[in-house]
Amino acid sequence: MLMFPSDSLITSFVYSMSALPPFKPVTSYWFRLSQNGQNELLCFPSPASPPPAAMIHSLFLINASGDIFLEKHWKSVVSRSVCDYFFEAQERASEPENVPPVIPTPHHYLISVLRHRIYFVAVIQSEVPPLFVIEFLHRVVDTFQDYFGVCTEAAIKDNVVVVYELLEEMLDNGFPLATESNILKELIKPPTILRTMVNTITGSTNVGEQLPTGQLSVVPWRRTGVKYTNNEAYFDVVEEIDAIIDKSGSTITAEIQGVIDACVKLTGMPDLTLSFMNPRLLDDVSFHPCVRFKRWEAERILSFIPPDGNFRLLSYHVSSQNLVAIPVYVKHNITFREGSSQGRFDLTLGPKQTMGKAVEAVLVSSQLPRGVLNANLNASQGTYTFDPVTKMLTWDVGKINPQKLPSLKGSMNLQAGASKPDENPTINIQLKIQQMAISGLKVNRLDMYGEKYKPFKGIKYMTKAGKFQVRT
């Protein structure tokens, strides 16, 4: 039930020298221009007519191989040739992630996000806060994910009509109209196998017959007339540790941030309050719109009428005064000898501060230097893979047994004649610790008002590694 968008980052690390920013001689000519504050060279002709109204003009979906597989226009059609500028930028970027999110073209601006290996490219014609567009595009992806389970090219193509209907509802004239998943689901029912079957037989449709009332109510995020036979409310407190550990094992920076994801299936209009044992731990918070901010300010209590279904109630940052417990340590010995085509790789993991809980689902990954041709390693536990193309080493460790520490040892083969790499690879670690929030945050109680029945309430804690890096 966790809803982390698992963006697969690291895909390929190919370096090209041409990607280096060339040193630009500051000629006096150039300098004068930019000093005047009127960088005419970079300015785009502003149309004499009033600026076009739409905030988001069009949307193109582009897959990893550069095919535009869906387009939607909210105003007059923008030729898909505008994407050529995007492809240009894509070519320049050494990796898919490096494509700049904002690309100017002579008449438009392209703002794109990359998720699930799909580029969502929005076409903008005039000034608009870029974050506005980016946030919206991410919301679109979230919605797709919500509707189709996954947000892949295949899923989008399979459901193109629903996608179109969704996009139609989400934006009006380029301005977001309904982005709340509860409202959208009332407008357009998410496709399920059963419903598809039923629709085929009966000829009924995915489009809700009922018009959405949520949009008008005081709680626009909740649909009306919710009914369940089992009334349940589950809350997952998930904390992530972001840390950078240096060579010697000392912590350079470590932070905890957490989220509370909820899955609430309650009949009617329940009014919930959630209180913490130690709310002082929460340093910086951001809420789902349903949370009453004043109540939080005053009493540190989360009071809200929840949306129906899954949603993220709260994300928070644990104040930096608290020392962050680092759950694992890494002993490493990675060396490349000068002149020889061999390197040593030696890695041992061990639990550190886990408060007696088991460290599970440990996954170690490391981007080895380009010179490494192959790795002959021996894992005491779990399996490892080395991709000779991307030079990515992944080691799926599983659970750490404190009695028998997992280790990965062996040698690496380097390209003959290649010089010794300057830097040792950094090691990224993913892990999970169940039933514990590493900051010590505890939910005190959850109460429900406004409805008569007794709901089933559940709270789960989990700690994960966020961006957990060990420099070697």
Add this chain to the structure above:
Amino acid sequence: MRHNSETVYVHCEVLKAEYNVTHLGGFLFRLNAASMSTTALYNDHGGAEAAVEAGLESTPTSSGSTGAAFGLFSADFKKNEDLKEMLESNKESLKLEAMKRVVGLIAKGKNASELFPAVVKNVASKNIELKKLVYVYLVRYAEEQQDLALLSISTFQRALKEPNQFIRASALRVLSSIRVPIIVPIMMLAIKEAAADMSPYVRKTSAHAIQKLYSLDPDQKEQLIEVIEKLLKDKSTLVAGSVVVAFEEVCPDRIDLIHKNYRKLCNLLVDVEEWGQVVIISMLTRYARTQFTSPWKEGASFEENNEKAFYASDSEEKSERTEAEAYVMDPDHRLLLRNTKPLLQSRNTAVVMSVAQLYWHLAPRHEVNLVTKSLVRLLRSHREVQYIVLQNIATMSIQRKGMFEPYMKSFYVRSTDATHIKTLKLEILTNLANEANISTILREFQTYVKSQDKAFAAATIQAIGRCATNISEVTDTCLNGLVLLLSNRDETVVAESVVVIKKLLQTQPTQHSEIIKHMAKLFDNITVSMARASILWLMGEYCDRVPKIAPDVLRKMAKSFTAEEDIVKLQTVNLAAKLYLTNSKQTKLLTQYILNLGKYDQSYDIRDRTRFIRQLIVPNEKSGALNKYARRILLAPKPAPVLESAFKDRDRYQLGTLSHSLNSKASGYQELSDWPAVAPDQSVRNVEVVEPVQEWAPSVGKTKKLKSDDKFYSDNEEEKAEEESESSEGSSSSSSSSSGESSSESEEQSSEESDKTSSDSGKSSSGSEETSSGSDSQQKKKKKTKKAPQKKSKTAAASSDSDENGNGPVVKDSSSSDESSSGSEDDSDSDAAAAPTTQQQKKSDRKPGPKVKSEVEVSLLDLVDFSPAPTNAPKGPVVSPSLLSDLEGLSLSNTSSTMQVTAPSFGPVKTYELLHHMTGKGLSAKYHFPRQPCLHQPGMVAVQVTLSNGSDRSLEEIHVGDRSPASLNIHCFNTIERLEPEASVTVSMGIDFSDSTQAANFQLCTKEDGFSVSIQPAVGELLMPSSLSEQDFSREQGKLLGMNETSATVAMATANASSQAVKQRVLSVANVGEVPSGQDVAHSSGRGSR
């Protein structure tokens, strides 16, 4: 299904081979998308559809099509027929099927315009999905098929009259989205109608339609502005965002339209949907920059927002004088800052960013730090969000290091970051570097230099160079470090180092001949042309320091000249020239050789340069006067380059904008204006009382008196003024505004009074100064209140209005003239101003608090502090509701349906326990809702608290302490100095529950103890009774149909069935008024949002 489509795919492959159909992928996916059908049908369509595509594509160039294409054409024709047939069939499912495939075509970017006539017929379909898909099609193709599109118009026009608001809205949406110029008048009419629609959702849609119409026909601007003006007055949160978007698109320069709605927008902001918030905030940022004075004046940071003093000095010259002395923040300016602050907690990153930029551009310097934490939080969001946020932080961190320094570690680079994120983080780290943290940062940089991402490593070296120039302490360390990097194996790193060293040496050339020598030695190994060029330039520039080495380098260059890149050649020529001038003996021949080579080079530039240099340095008869100066020209001392951030001048763009992100002006970008030197008239933001009334119906039969009272008790437009004054400064804003607009009399009076304040009453003014210094943030003030309870009453009153200081002596006057003044308002035209004045006067008569210390007023103080609530309630307000209801009967209320607040009908009074005497150490408290309009502020609910002392000793200094939503707005009772054993006292309080049923928590304190208590309001108590005629009642009721309607059936015992009994019951739960009714039905009316 899957299998099925694959067979079709094979089938297509054949087609592809034959007819060169290109877009098979799309075809396949469309098949998947189409809902299930029989296999046979599928295959059939498959082939035909592919043919359609091919046909459509080949149409424009069909003249040269082959025989195969002809075959296609027939298939195409047949296919078209087929889809058309499906669309024209009687079966809904077939139509739907066809439409789905048409949408698939559109999604792929294929042309499906030929089907227009067939599709448009289905616009009136009953099937909602089919209808929606037809809408999608229409919006896409109507522009191309204008004549046919007109066929659909009448359907929409009919739908615009539907009783269902959603149907009206969606009809308007589509009608306005089909870009057919001929229907502009129809659209205009529809928009106007929809703007006055009962449903806020339809009004929202009309706001969206405004932009569409404007982009279709800009000539409609004037009319559209009228609609915008009207919609801006709308109080629905649903509409606010959309209409501001329309405003920004159509008439962003008409700032005058905003004035009257400014406070409303500020107050609504939190409840507007997130996308609307972004637009409103950015609009208000622009607005504020034109309307308020800069809070950034020198030394302003500590004296600012002396709001109290500001009110004392209302008149123009006064305020100018004050400004010269100390900056005072306009309360509206403060209102904006305060109301946007909670949005920093939004989950929407765009909202957070827009609040951050608002604070950056509008807040006093020391308050900007508020946004730091939230911005840093955004860094954990998606990569694209990080990118934008980091860009903005980079700009901010140049000007304000301190803001982000505590979060330095959040900008440490991870190996998994994308390159542009890394570079931005580096930029920020460099900006944050100072003497204290430079060693940490440099250590971090050392790691980065070794990064596998060479682009990033090079950027790091640049960053080190910048740190070295900015922080002189580490220049040497950095230089040494960079020199070490020269032996790095990576060319890029070396090249970048050379370039940076060159720049660094230029700043202090005297001591570094060693480094130059070292670089000369490395020269042979360096292949990157930029680095080679840099070394050559260094040699030439400092050839006098390396007299032996430089000629040798030149010799080597002469050898390899032809193989070098242009940039290296140019520098070689330069080096030769410089050496020729300083050391001609050794280098004359070499120079000549190089110049000869350059003369015949392929590049223009090099030939030109060579020619120029030759004329310049080699003396001959033709060379003119310039020759003499050759040395001075070539060897002039060069200014060191300034290594500065790429974000240095980005702050000319408003933060968070596209232009800022691109560092170039995007089309449609609106400059943020500079602060005005003198603030424009701030009274323009005052809202006339008439307006809210207009909302309901034109007010005809109301007397001015009624309106002002209405305003006082109920809470409509004016609520902003009130709210804002509630939360910060009592009624100060309304009072200031009142005197701003009101007749000269009152202005004089107030200024006189303020004069008195500042000069006469030394004590009270000193007290008020104390307050004012802290009054910037409420919390501050409250802390103060908590710390020094004695000061409390003084503080409260002083902050409520400084006028009162002056008003004090005439308190009696004003209270007695209360009625007469309100009477005179009847004739006065400036009723807007009059109302707050009355209010303020009433208030002042109730709360002459500030004179705690001044002996003259002791009696007054006693009167207030020790009198129990009933006596505390002044006659005026109590009388007025009933008076008002009397007048109500007289007025021509048939036409004007304004609701009037009436006297409460007293039902049974329920008393609640506030504090039990066991927990309260003898102090017990009970409260009930007297159902009287609150005297203190109209938005508040009156609560009467009976305090009794159950202990055997007397309790001292009973007062209200800390309240727990710090923002909770309570009008406290004045401190009860002493409560004897067994005695009890009743005091009245006002609490602003802000329309929620959340408990108000506060502390009830005695001298020794504090007890946390909470008052939980019942919903019924939040209402205000109002009197209505029956027609009005049913009309208002009609407006509330739908969402606001709740109905339930209650079974009653027959004994209770009499209307009297029902009334009693109703009254016992809610504070409502009775509507005179002829029928046997009981109506009760009340209004919320007090």
